[in-house]
Each structure stands twice: as C-alpha cells, then as structure tokens.
Amino acid sequence: MSGETVTASEAPTDTTTFPDPTYRDTVLAPLFEGVKTHFADHMDAINRAHLVMLVETGILSRQDGAAIARALADIEVNVDRQALEYTGEHEDWFFLVEAKLRERLGDLGGALHTARSRNDMDHTMFKMALRARAEDALRRMNVLAQALLEKAKSERDTLIVAYTHGQPAQPSTFGHYLSAVLEVLLADAKRLEAAILHVDHSPMGAAAITTSGFPIDRERMAELLGFDGVRVNAYGCIAGVDYVTGLYSALKLPMIHLGRVVQDMAFWSAFEVGQLHVPRSLVQISSIMPQKRNPVPIEHMRHLASVAAGRCDAVVNTMHNTPFTDMNDSEGEVQQAGYGAFDHAGRVLDLLTAFLPACSINAERVARTTDAACITITELADTLVREDGLSFRQAHDVAAETARAVIAADQPLGGGFKAFSQAFEACIGKTSSLDEAAFKEAVDARSFVSRRDRTGGPAPAALDAAFDIYQSKINALRDDLEARVTRRSRASASLSTAFEALLKDAQ
Template sequence: MKLWGGRFQKNTDELVDDFQSSISFDRRLYRYDIRGSIAHARMLARQGIIGNEEAAQIVRGLEDVLADIEAGRVEFSVAAEDIHMNVEQLLTARVGPVGKKLHTARSRNDQVALDIRMYVKDEIDQIRRLLGELLTTLLDLAEAHVDTVMPGYTHLQRAQPVTLAHHLLAYVQMFGRDADRLRDCRRRADVLPLGAGALAGTTFPLDPGFVADQLGFAAVAQNSLDAVSDRDFAVEFTAAAALIMVHLSRFCEEIILWSSAEFAFIELDDAYSTGSSMMPQKKNPDVAELTRGKSGRVFGDLITLLTMLKGLPLAYNKDMQEDKETLFDAVDTVKKCLLIFRPMVATMKIRREKMAAAARGGFTNATDLADYLTGQGVPFREAHALAGRLVYYCLEQGRSLEELTLEEFRQFAPAVAEDVYRVIDIRHCVDARRVLGGPAPQAVREAIDRARAMVAQVCR
C-alpha cells in the first residue's frame, strides 16, 4: 500500500505509477532530502513531539540510508513515486515503526520545496565559482593583450580600433553581472519552507528557526501557502542561467567568426576542435558551436517553468513536479558549458598581426579624422561629411587615409595640418581614448584592476 493509501480501496494502475513517478530524476536530491529529514527529526525531539531516543534512531537510520545510497547499494522504487517516499521506506525498513514518526508535522509539499531550495543554493555557489574561474582567465588574457589592436565592429562592419583586452573586458562585465544576479537570486532562495505542511502549517509546536539554523537558511517563510507553491527562485535562477548562456553564445559566435579563414584572428587549440569525416583540411570550432546551440535548451527550460506556473491556483499542484527536470537541465547545461568554455578560451592562439592588419583596414580611423577637423573649428556635422568624402575619394583611388598627401587632404579640408598623420595613426586612435571604460592601455589597466575587485566580491 502507498504511504498515502489509507482512504483508497484499490491500487493505482501501473501506468499511473510510471506516469507520476519522479524518482528517475529527483533521486539526485537524496542528500538534501536526508539532511532536511535529520534536521526535522532533531527539531521534533527538541520540541517534545517525539522522544529523544526515537529521534536518535531516526537520525542513525537516515545516516545509514545515505551511506548505502552513496555506496550504490540502493535500488529506488518507482512505486514509491519520489525520493522523499523512497527515503522514508528505506528508513522504516531499517529502524522499524519509529521511522513512520519522521513525517510528523510535515508534507511532501514543504519537503520538496526545502530540497529544491537547498539544491539551488548549492548549485548557485558552484556556478558562481565557475564564473569566477572564467572571469579570472579572461582578465589574465586581457592583461596580456592590453596593446593588441583589433577592429571594433558595429553591424559586423569595421568601425573603430580597440584592443583585444578592451573587447574581452566587455565579456567580463557580462559575466560579472551574471555572477551578481546569481548572488542576488541565492538570497531569495535562502528561505526555509519546512513547517508550512501541505499548505496551512500544523498544530504541532514546531521551531522552524531551529531547522533554519541546522540547515543554514537565512530566513523562514512568512506564509505557508506561498512557502509550498513558490517556485519564483527556480524561475529566477533559470532566467539568470539563460542570460549566462546568452553571453556564452555571443562570445562563441565571435570565436567561430574569428577562427574562420576570413578573419583568422585566432586559432583554437586542437584539443578543443574537431575535424571532418570527409574533408581532411577542416578544423571545426565544434565546442563553440555546441555551446551556442545549447543556449536554446536553457531558454526552453525557462519558458517551461514560466508556462508551468502561470495558471496554477494556490497552493501545491502536481504540475509543479515538472519543475525538477527543467531546473536540473538548466543547471547541468550551464555547468558543462562553463567547464569547457574556459579552457577553450585560455588555450586559443591570438594572431596579433591579423588583428592589427584588420584594424588598419576599413577606415577605422575616419571618426578620428572627423574629430580632428572638429578640433580645427569645423562644426562636427560638416567635419563628418568631409571625412566621408575623403573616405570615398580613397575608395576610388584604392588607398587608405594614411596614404593621402597633405595637398589631397587640403583639397577637401583646408584646415588640415601636418599633425593629421599622427592623429589618424591607428595606435594613436586607441591611445587617445582614455575615458573611463575606453580602450586606451591605461584605461584598460585600470578597468582590469576594478574588474578583479568585482570578481572577488561577486564570485566568493
């Protein structure tokens, strides 16, 4: 008979058992379930709801169950439906009827909410650590390439010269926000729901504060209905995970482009590339492509959670069982991608000369020419038009701005002097942009220092 089967006159159909069972995926929550049950048993004894010796038996039995699961000696039962009831059955088989007292003053509703919250908190800590490792790698790479000039792009067209360090620091900001979002999300996950029962609490004199202290929760749920029906923290985590995947995917898109023969800015290490079964010359950026593709999984996980919750009345509904596979998939996907992305970036070969050559092409110094003319007293809109006409003249001549003579410049803009060549030099174009957040080496070094402090704060 089911643990809840007292009012039923017949067993559930085998198809129903299989359909509603979650043990195939929620088994990964076993450590959290047992930790929560140990804290609950100790609280019951502390409050005089069960005897001290009974609690001690239950705790020892749960520790034995944990050891058996860890050792691979347990075969979970589909008929027991989920990890909670599996653990309870395993416990009762070891300690006898006293094991049946463990579920006093709690429901699977607050039990599963507890397990998921503990799981999310732990996974947030792990993902923040992985983000910290990635951020440190990017900052080390940026420090090595403060002077590596490359083109910056808009619309995937060469726009203005920047440095590789400056480009990498843009992703440092993105991943830093990701870590900070996770830190903030963890605060809202750090609320103990145990004690809410099925939805209306219990008549037993519980001490949720004691359980919160035992399990390391910062707060206790303030409403029993909300405690068992809230999955906002899971949605919020998955939304943060989706943004991590957005940022990884954007970076991967650039790595894919940069490693192509058309760009040739980088070469990926052989350990993070694959070949073709037909074309022997190929070196494919499959790791970057797979990471880019896996972003869709996490976006789907987020939509699944939102859709699952949107029409649910209070309090718990069986629909909410669908939260786990989705949440687990988001966690697994983000962790796998972060684990492989960091060494892929750390080992790629940077082709500085290719980046510099690209920065010198495409008239990326045209804005500096317009700014120079503005400094000579030409209104910016006129200066912009003059620089544009000079670019068009160069295109017709098959030359660059640097290759024009002073006389040619003065045909379009009489105010141009000899110092124009210094101003439109690509290196100068970068060095002159010393504003906060700009690509000039000194500004970048200062940004790296600030970013290291940020990482220490949001990833610890």
C-alpha cells in the same frame, strides 16, 4: 428512468487498487527513480534535522528521539537504495522510508512526521538540490571571469578591428573587448547570486499550508540544513515557485549573453575576416578538404548555450498559468528536467574558459582591414574639430570625402594626405592646418586608441582602472560564495553532532 439522480450509496462499487499499472509506470516509478538519483540524501538530512528539532523543542521525548535516530541510521546503512525498484507497495519514497521506520519501531515510526508535510519537505529538498547546482554554476562563472580578466590584461594593447552591423567600424583592443564581455558576465553573476540568495530560505515548518499547532522551531531547522533563514509566509513556502523561475531566469541570461560572444568568435575566425586565430588544439579538420581549419568548439559552445537557455525557458514556461497553490507542476519531474540546464551551462562555461585565453589576434589581418576600411577616420574628423575649429558635421564631410577617395584608389588611409587636402579645400574652401605628419598621427590606429582615455575607453590608463574594479567584483563574488559554502559545511557538522548525540542516547 430519465431525470433520476444516483446517490453515493447507489454509485458503482470501486474494486480497483492503487496504483493503476499505467500510472505506476509513467509517473510514479520515474519519480521514485528521480528521488534515488537526486533527492534521497537531502531527505535524509531533512529527517535528521527535523528529528533533532522535535527533540529540542520537547515535541518528542529524548528517549523516543533516540529510538527514531537509531532506526534512521539503520535504514541508511542497511537498505540498498540503488537496488530498490518501485513496486507500488508504497506510494512514494517518503512512504517507503516511513514504512521502514514502522517496521523497526511500530507506531513510533510515524512520529517523525509530526508537524511537517510532504509539501514543505519537497520544496526544501528542491531548494537544497538547486542551490548546490546554482552555486557550482556561479563558481564556474567566477573562474571564467578571472580568466577573462587575465586575458584582457595580457591583451590590453593588442589592436583589433571593432565591428558594428557586421562591418569594420573603429580600432579598439582585444583587452577592451574582453573587458566588455567581463562586465556583462559579472552583472549576470550578480543576478545569479541574487537568485541563489532567494533560494537560500527554508520552507520547513510551513507543513501543508499554514505551519503547525506544535511549538516547532523553524529557524532551528533552517540553521541545521544550512539555509540563511526561513521563508516567512507558510502559504508562499508551498505555493510560491519564484525561487524556481527566478533562478532559471538568472541562469538563462549568461547563456544568451555569452552566446553572442561565441558568435563573434565564429565571425572573427572566418577566413574572410581572419582576426582571431584559434590554436590547433581547438581546431578540427575536414575529412575530405585538407585546407580546412574548423574551429568546431565555437559551434559546440553556441549550441550548448542555446540548449541551456531553452531548458531554462522550459522550466519557467511550465509554471505559466498554474494555480498559486501546492502543485506537481513545480515538483519532481520539472525539477529534474531543469537540471540539464545546469549541466549544459557548466560545459559552456568550462569550454569558454579554456577557449578564449588560448586564442590570439592576427595582427597582420587587423592591420590590413584597418587600412582597407579606413576605420580610424572618426579620429580625423575629431582632430579637425579640435585643430581647425570646424563643426563636427563639417569635419565629418571632409573625413567622408577623404575615405571615399582613398578606398577608390585602393590605398591605405595613412597614405591619403593628398586626398585629404583636396577634400578639405573642396568642402571648407581653404587649406587645413594639418601637415602630413599631423594627418598620419590623426589616422594612426595606435594613436586612435591612446586618445580614448576616458572612463570605459580602450586606452591603457582607462583599462587599468577598469581592471581594478573588475578584480574587486570577482573577489567579492568569490568571498561571498565561500562564506555560504562554509556556513553550510558548519551546519552539516552541527547537524551530525546533534544527531550523533541522539544515537548515543539510544545505546
């Protein structure tokens, strides 16, 4: 009858069974395979560490702990994990392991899950997987940084044409350019390191949301799993995905920034510019045009960096407008989807580490462009301010008129003393104090560079001082990374020792 309500007792009987076949095939089975590939070893470590902590705190007796340790070890040795396929008998990998424990121990097999949840376990596994990938990326960045520094030192005095807005601007050196790239890379490395430090805090002990009524030792869990400490707020441990968004944001930046350098390499190596020579080992040929030298690795670095940045965005954007709570939007599928960003980023870093040191500057083309484009004219204006007492705007007018005249005459700037003298008299109404030798010195590219010896300039002394700073930063990043790796190695050994002691009690 219209308007009547149906009570719970009158609702249709649910005769379905879990899992629905489509849900099984589209969600549960892929997640199960993902755990096999990415997380099973981390879950083993969590199980071992949690068991050790439960025994040490007295939550479990040593006798029960020994029995569970023996069962865990038996599962690890005698269950062929790679042969396992998802059947739906157990909801996920966690429940499969628990079922294997209960097969061996009966009800005691369920005791391992005392004072924890899949919530804190999941985020701990994800952090363990992420920090390994992130630190590998950081190591590759540091290797690239060292390679850039060595190349910059060897090219300290190698002249190049520096471009702005796609046009020849001023002379600099390849070492100066590479130092600029290195500075940005080191800043990106510090940002990635900061993101890793945030990942390096354990969620274990947060349980579902609010920790536990049992006397757990969260700090001991963090220590056994190689974390730097605990993430304090339990709600934030399972709801805060900032460790994900922060890390992928930090990984995206070097891909964006290095992609700009790669684009310069494409421009510099173009036939019309010809400033950068790419060696034969990094050049592919055309299948039909025998004259072509195609520096294809540049294109691969460009698109790999773009794909890596795009994957980072995909992960971060998945978190947008999600609730501040435990949710699958930040878990297995998304975690695995992000790992490709590290794969692509690693390839970019490795290829660029090989590419840039192998390249060289075409000095003849640099000299030709320097002459044709009057790129030393800024120093002529500066010299007129210093030597003739002109205002910079007056000097700029003289320099501009000089450049116009020599370009129209298709002559190098160094041979334009007559054009300069005429421009000076036309603009200033008198003769300049510069003779032809002083004029040539003012517009010489090498002189241009050597005069720019302030902090950050391309002059040798300025670059040498910068090189020392960069080496110090590279060393600090390397040492800090090695310290974290060593800490985790010691933690792993400590966990093995504690777990083996439980196993001995079981014999």
